[in-house]
Amino acid sequence: MIRIIVSLLVVCHAGLALPEESAREIVQRADDKFRGKTSRSEMTMTISRPNWSRTVAMKSWSKGRDYALVLITAPAKEKGQAFLKRQNEMWQWVPAIDRMIKIPPSMMSQSWMGSDFTNDDLLKESSILLDYSHEKTGLETIRGYSCHKIELTPLPDAAVVWGKILLWIEEQDYLQIRAEFFDEESELVHTENFYDIRPMGDRTIPTRMEIIPAGKPGHSTTLLIDAIEYNTSIDDAFFSQQNMKRVR
């Protein structure tokens, strides 16, 4: 309840503050742009470690903030595994053992598919819009892009893992260029960089995202968007446990 009131207050406040764009609006526009109403995409994830690297290919579907489905298409050993997110719940389908596994909250901070992403990153249970207060801290130029630097501080009763998030969002097109995630002791946990901004589907977005955990030299995970289609119609029923087993 408190969270709703707080977010309502934030919204109202943002509304009053026009014409100057609020930090929250900037974050919202960037988030909307990247997410779309629905999306269908094909992606490749490369996990890099000091002595090895491996690549996982996947297809992904999403609808709004509540529904997402990810299907692994390569390597052969992992092909057919699917992850489903519905609201706050997440399941994994493992065809090799014919099992549907519910991923419990305790495993949210575990690595996803051995990468530097956590299950929580995939689920995005916490919302960078609703669970944080947003504050503009000026303009900064990152790799030639003039960006709004925005500091996100978690709301007092929000169930989030981060102590602070810094976002750099490009001024003109609301593209996220960089994000830094800090823990409760204000220590950097990981950095996300967004590259290769080009037209994809009906919009221009960064098509390569790299996540670098702090203090682990040689570790990184890169996510490459090979193709993406925004705002096609996807039925809610598509995001079902039955469909996880069927989807190709």
Next chain:
Amino acid sequence: MRTLLKLAWRNLWRNARRTLITMASIFLAILLALIMRSWQLGSYRKMVRDVVRSYSGYVQIHRRGYWDNKTLEYSFIMADSLSLLLQQRAGVAGVIPRLESFALASGAEQTKGIMVVGIDPAAEHKLTALAGRITKGRYLSPDEPEVLVAERLAEFLRVTVDDTLVLLSQGYHGISAAGKYSICGLAHFASPQLNNQLVYIPLPVCQLFFSAENRLTSLAIDLEDPQKTAEVTAALRQRLPEADYEVMPWDDMQVELVQQIESDNAGGLIMLGILYVIVTFGIFGTLTMMIHERRREFGVMLAVGLRKSRLLTMLTIETAIMSALAIVLGSLASMPIIWHYTIHPPRFSGELAKAIENFGMEPVLPFLFESSVFIHQAWTVLILTALAAAWPLASVLKLRVVKALHG
């Protein structure tokens, strides 16, 4: 000197009862000390054997860093050259390859974190007698996709032979690992730690499961003579490139066991020490009494011109004969007892047996029949007798002839 020897011998049997009493106290001392010590050392030997033989092996080889960070990323490729190099070492009885990691195991309803061990069934059996632990079903075959599950774990998961066990984990390089395996047998392990979490699976199947083709996490080494662990470890360390492999003897891996033995041994030595003190005073007492009883006799001998130093020599010879005889007889008497219990170790029963089993040990009292124990105890008791005899014998030197004669 010959006369003294003859005198001493005759003196001993002149009052046979007194001699036998003194000898009995030494005899009992050596008997008790031997039985106690051989039982203590036997149980340590057995503890080590049990632990080493139940799982770890006397020596293990890993890729450097594995012991501190037991993940598949610290696995190594099993090259034929490595296997050959190990097999050819003197003292090595067998090389047992393993791939170990953790997984979630699930039966119909329950799920539990477990340890998966990929093994070569034949080699593993030679070291740990694994096939003998089977309580239901049969042993693994070399490359069938089957698993052997620890009894308690199977109970927890509510599965039994011919059921399906589902394993889920993360393999080499983070690849997801998932598989369904038929349970071919259940095995009992004395150690609850093992009995609650072990799942054995044929090595090639395990390597496929973890996407770690041809990789191992450890090589367990079986030795011809367990007492040569340190030597073989040193030799292997010299032969293997130090930057790539770590060679660990069992006492480095089983630190808890070593500490347990050390603390128990300290307690055992205190018990032994108390026994020694009691025995020493016993010997001291009988000798003092003997000297006192024979004051008059000594007085006469001194009066007829025997020098005190010769008297002392004679008494020393008497004591030496008595203690040597008693020690030999005591050792001989203990041998059949120790031998018997070495072959048929006494078993605990009831609650106590359960408690001991819960500590992961067989509820038996094993003895150790080894020459070193006998030699060690014989020397100790001999030295103790010498100490106990020193004062009573020396008191002869202070003997006043007249006073002694008058008794």
